[in-house]
Amino acid sequence: MKTAILGLLLVVGVFAFGACGGGGGAGGSDETVNFGTVDWPEAIAKTNVSSTIVDALGYETQIQELGVPTVFQGLETGELDVFVEAWFPTMQTNFDAVDDVESVTTNLDEATFSVAVNEEACEAGVTSHEDLARFADRFEEGGTPTIYGLEPGNDGNQVVLDMIENDQYDLGDWKLVESSTNGMLSEVDRRIADGEWVAWTGWEPHWMNNRYDMCLLEDPEEAWGGTSHVETLVNQDFPEQFPELYPFFEQMKVSPDIQRELIDLIDNSGLPPEEVALQWLRENPDVTENWLAGVPAADGSDGSEALQRYLEERS
DSSP: OHHHHHHHHHHTTOOBOSSOOBSOSSSOEEEEEEEEEOSSHHHHHHHHHHHHHHHHTTEEEEEEEOOHHHHHHHHHHTSOOEEEEEEETTTHHHHHTOSSEEEEEEEEEEEEEEEEEEHHHHHTTOOBGGGTGGGGGGGEETTEEEEEOOSTTOHHHHHHHHHHHTTGGGOTTOEEEOOOHHHHHHHHHHHHHTTOOOEEEEEESSTHHHHSOEEEOBOTTOTTOSSEEEEEEEETTHHHHOTTTHHHHHHOOOOHHHHHHHHHHHHHSOOOHHHHHHHHHHHOHHHHHHHTTTOBOTTSSBHHHHHHHHHHHTO
């Protein structure tokens, strides 16, 4: 059954990238830790950082980039082991649709996901989802008021699509343009450069909040489910299969500043994700010491020391 599911995942576009290790750290384990991720800079960054640490501890690692629903399906079937960027509450429906998936911890407890608008729109009075319909003509693209979104299957896109379908906030005649993070922000850049208003799916922490003078819109009807947070998920077999690694994932937590820094490095440093991970890990030993407190490498040695040896070997 798992072979059949893996074949399905490959058909829909699974590919390995980033920190794909060969058990290059202390000792070595033949067991592979399979990370699922999505095409968001924060997901790519945190997945590569955590995968690099697991590799340094002596385990095989692999990263697969998928759509959100397929990540949850992979966790359920056991084809994936870990997902470190599960946004709640917007992914709650994905979580409720699967069995045998466990939440390890909240790794980021301060986050916001909402429709965003540029400064000119905000200053004119668009500060809530309730204001969008009143200014619909200012957000038109090809004659239709438009919100720019992320990749198809994204949970934030689904929130917007549901608002449109249900005519929530009088958005029934709007459309969503699905793309990717880079594609969406390219449209934001274009419309701002042309002196136009623009609405898109935005979130915090992210460098977009520094790059743009923008507003994340209030959501009085809680279409987005309220305040966001990010959890680490594993499949049900993970605690028994990797008992020495489980405490690492329990302890791997980031602040908004850390997440914002990682996103900026992924998007703007020009380095591949695996190099971003190595650079950040070298520069933040105090953080990783907390993450690896009491966590052994695969050969039983100290996990923090194994990580530092691994980083030195790759300097």
